[in-house]
Amino acid sequence: MVGTNKGIRIGTMVLVYILLFATVLCMLVPYIWMLSSSLKLNKDVFSFPMQWIPANPRWGNFVDIWTRIPLDRFIYNTAKLSIIVTILQLLTSSFAAYAFSKLQFRGKNVLFLGYIATIAIPWQAYMVPQFILMRYMGLNNTHLAIILLQAFSAFGVFLMRQFYQGVPDELCEAARIDGLSEYGIWARIMLPLSKPALSTLTIFTFVATWNDFLGPMIYLTDTKLKTIQIGLRMFISQYSAEYGLIMAASVVSIIPVVIVFLALQKYFVQGVAASGIKG
């Protein structure tokens, strides 16, 4: 019996590996294409037949993207916005999610449902009233406007709350008996336990802010405040679309995000066993 099981297991593993690597290859093809395009002249990017390895690699593209548009400034702006928004989101969302998950209070369900419901409303629907409000507050053309728009989202609350649902109530009860205040419980117990969820929220918020287009488009009209996505669009002018440069800039702008992702990866590996649920 054991022998056959093992045989099947190895067979399945091999199959799975093959499938996985095939899929990974498919996933990577667009990136290889992007990389190769980033070394081409604009007119050659979409040429046919496809040249995987450019005949005359134009390393100059990677220099041009810094001189043609203030890419360094854009990266700085985007990083600044992404970091601030992410930190604010993490704090306020996990804070609020604790209440929705572990505390009883009046209006809990209705308020939560209301929160989720607002996620459903597309931003385009209230974009203009929001813009007018921001202008009224004098926040037009400031980074603060973007921060205030993005930092307080229902999405973060939703995500954290779902995660907290999976944490047994007994833990909190035990802590209460031990005399911990609710704030203490949140800080000492919930927060450490929720590292996977926090990492997830960090990645999402960071990436969402990093790639956000419409927000900066509307609110940041000063060139020195603009972000990477807007910068990329500057290569698509009325009379040309410089895809070589767009690809080069895209390659460059992916790097910080990948770093963040890799850094947070290990937090996914955190087992619950390590956090002391036993007993």
Add this chain to the structure above:
Amino acid sequence: MKLKRFYGMTFATILSLSALAGCSGNNNNEGSAATAAPETGNTANASAEPKQDPVTLKWALWDWEATAYYQPLIDAYKAEHPNVTIEYVDLGSTDYMTMLSTQLSGGADLDVLTIKDIPGYSNLVKQNHLEPLKGFMGDKNIDPSVYGGTVEQIEVNDEVYALPFRSDFWVVYYNKDLFDKAGVEYPSNDMTFDQYDELARKMTSGSGSEKVYGAHYHTWRSAVQLFGILDGKNNVVGGNYDFLKPTYERILKEQEDGIVMDYATLKTSSTHYSGVFYNNSVAMMNMGSWFIATQIEKVKSGESQSTNWGIVKYPHPDGVEAGTTLGTITSLAVNQKSKNKEAALDFMNFVTGEEGAKVIASTGTIPAIKNDEVISSITSIDGFPTDDNSKAALTTVQTYLEMPMHEKSADIEVILNEAHDNIMTKNASIDEGLKDMNTRVQQLLNN
């Protein structure tokens, strides 16, 4: 606890009501970048002694980096008016007019506005964002006739809200090297549609990566549809589009026979018309005169390999005079809520007047005031084709606006674009597409 929710609602209501009130007025304190201090990187620096009070104007435009004439205009104006600082606000060229309208509706303090197309212009007029100009024109004795009839075409209810500073019209670009290689005579300044078609078929050769296409139609509706209006008998806001059938039939046949690139492929691969011309892949291309400056520059930089090129006048239907073509104008308008209206109007006057025209022409772009002096200054630019035909091609006899001024032009544009896309991708037959246009536009006009 209901109390908190109640306060929340009241707070929200108060805020929204005041936001409503704030819509019309402009009473917020300038917490954002104060207009007086030129701390942004966008300013052209003012010189030492201001004779009058320093004024800063915000100029809404697109493609700052890629457009040759913005900075020279600012510099030329600054030389005469040292107290005026001009900050540009680049809203990007994709959806520029929508962005401009959103900014203005939200109360942004833009002074001088560049107007990119007629449908967007029509919307801005409807929203009362633009300062009416007839009074100003009377005061300064601005004669609309120097603009070749285009000002009359953008009048709304007997009032004018923008003045053109740049005019472009369509011509045919052709690759002399390809013609030489094929031993075919160059296109002339007097071609009918049939002659153009014939020439394109003669020039198509090869296959695969060596293929040379006789002609090239960019994915814009204007590159194909508007052949149909050149006889002056129809326009695109009338509601009946059956007159477009012969045009579409001819173009689709060319596409089927491989004379031009497949529309669906062009659209999905975002192929730009400049690229195919630079690559020596097309023998002829109908395109606007704005491409002249770009082509000259790219030949100099080496990116364009079609170094031996020329232009000729647009092909025309039988019986119509050569030199009849399509055109667009780019204009300047002034924000009705501008706090520096006088200065803004003055700048607008500069750019749209003779002085501005000289500056614009020096960069290889065709200004709205198109007299002989201007034309010859363009043809004498280094890089402009030296043959006589190309020089003659810059003279036009009759220009039809791509999209005439109409109250509903924005919505009509949407419908026409969709139908064009369906026909060219073969998702609808020509008859179906035209019927769709007819029905929907008529519905729109009758509402």
Add this chain to the structure above:
Amino acid sequence: MQNETILDTKKIPKRHLSKGVRENLVAYSFIAPNFIGFAVFTLVPMFFAFILAFVKWDGANPMKYIGLDNFTRLIKDTTFHKALWNTIVYTIGVVPFTMIVALALAILLNQKIMARNFMRTVFFFPYVASLVAVAAVWNFIFSPTMGPINNILHTLTGIPLEDLPRWAADKHWAMFTVILFTVWKNMGYYMVIYLAGLQGINPELYEAAELDGANAWRRFRNVTIPQLAPTSFFVLMILVINSFKVYDIFINLFAGADNQLNDSTRVMVYQIYNTAFRSLDYGYASAMAIVLFLLVLGITIVQFRGEKKYGQ
């Protein structure tokens, strides 16, 4: 807040705030930071936007109250119906597909296999990369005559290029193309969420099940799936909402130079955007937004009830 023990609260006589009220206040204080920012910068504009549905406004001139006219107009608007239909079809295509793929990936990449971290990053890549760039790449790969997909199909099957599907430019295949693209782009995102959820499952539960003699499939069914319920609910909700709200993907994949979508690819948010900003009909656009909202709200409520029944 001072430390209190249960004994204390039972003995101390009634103060001016009862325990219930105090608990409520504590709870509200947790919610406050997020809620206040949210209320001011998002809720207020939303509220205002809803009011807009009952007026006629072009963004600049004064508003005109017209009651329910916008809504009655919606009932007859066939363009709107098509947009609604397209959005629903898109959602039905994307949601189950993405959930299954993401869950499978998460489970797979949760095992101890080689290069696991590398693969997790690779699958997450599409989500992270700039949409403009990946859409351009995807379009090129699926290009009707120049792209590798059609050329490979042509070589394999011998069907001439003109007769092969034109993918993004083809009204029959456009929806399929965009669903495929969406799943490809977003599966990393949902995979990450599932990974976090999987990490939160107590391994003792698996041990117990194994001791009871359950095989891999049974363990999956009886431990993994129920434990993942809150996560699955979240994924389902967000997927549905994001699919209904889709806009950027369609614009970058299908819109040509004129930034327009045609009949077969027109989605709700695009219609809202166009109506508001191109046709300058903010009131009508808001009415559409309300319909979209109510639709999603309805689905959300159903799912919410489902979670309560199915979850702990």
